[in-house]
Amino acid sequence: MRFSTASLLALPLLAAAAQQETPLEQAKAQAQYWFDKISSYIPNPNRQHTPHAATAKAGGKSLHVLTLDNWEHTIRSSVKPTSTTPEEWWVFVTGGNKTCFGHCIKAETAFNETAALWSVNPAAPNLAYVDCDNQPVLCNSWGAGPPSLWIMEVSTPPAPVDIRVKSLNATDTTVKTFTDLQASKEWKEKPVYDGYFHPFDGPLAKYGVAVPLGYVFWVFATIPSWLFMIGISFLSRSVM
Structure with missing residues (x-):
């Protein structure tokens, strides 16, 4: 040269x-x-999971896909101001290879088939998805892990939202699991969830720190440890 x-x-x-x-x-x-x-190194924490098209809107009822941006409005908007009975929501918490190690496929398929079965039943609960691979901040802000079912009874504010959480067996969950649970109302025997991470009424949600904490937990789980060490080294040198 x-x-x-x-x-x-x-x-x-x-x-x-x-x-x-x-x-x-x-x-x-x-x-x-x-x-x-x-x-x-940080992926998008707010991607939308799309269930099978046949179950996303079969008949008249929709299978809602919850994200960090829409979950509260989606659930709250189902309650009319004049309602005297709570709206029942079944939120299926699932995940992929990152959060469920690929073990949620069978339970997710069963939930899809149940959604198709209930789509024309006006007495069936409202159904929704949360995919923790695509919505890690939302799952962390709820303290939710897959596979599980969050059954909510949502009334007009300021009435509290009753939530019961049922863990699901990744290998044994079938359509019958959901239909039997709905027919027997066995889920009502479980204690109402009142932990700090309650998405509507918990202390973290009331003080507006649930979502920021969700981001913190997600970042710590996502960023490689060696990057943290480099960052600490950089900060220590800057201070000195």
């Missing part, structure tokens, strides 16, 4: 310009570099 005389004369000027950067500008450049580096 040949260098012209002008190029050689420009080198000292470029070096001098680089040396003129202030420590603050250098710190900003380093911070931006590591932010871009870390961001490349």
Whole structure:
């Protein structure tokens, strides 16, 4: 490679310009570099899971897909201001290879088939999905893990939302699991969930910290440990 005389004369000027950067500008450049580096490892926490088209809207009732942006409005909007009885919601919490290690397929298929079966039944509960692979922040803000069924009785505010959580067997769950549970009302015998992560009435939700905590838990679970070590090293050097 040949260098012209002008190029050689420009080198000292470029070096001098680089040396003129202030420590603050250098710190900003380093911070931006590591932010871009870390961001490349962080997937989108708000992707939408789409169930089979035949069950997403079969007949008249829809199978709702809950996301971080729409879950509360979707559930709350089903309750009319004049309602005297609560709306019943069955929210199936599922996941893929990351959060369910590929073991939720059978239970998810059974839930899909149940949704198709109940789609024309006006007495059937409202049905919804939460996929923790695609909605990790939402699952973390609820403290929810797959496979499980969150049965909610939603009344007009300010009445509390009664929630009962039933863990599902990843290998034994079938359509009969859901139909028997609905017919027997056995789920009503379970204690009402009143933990800190209650999505409507828990202390974390009331003080508005459930979703920020969901992000924190998700970030810690997503970012490789070696990136945290580099970040700590960078911060310690900046302080010194």
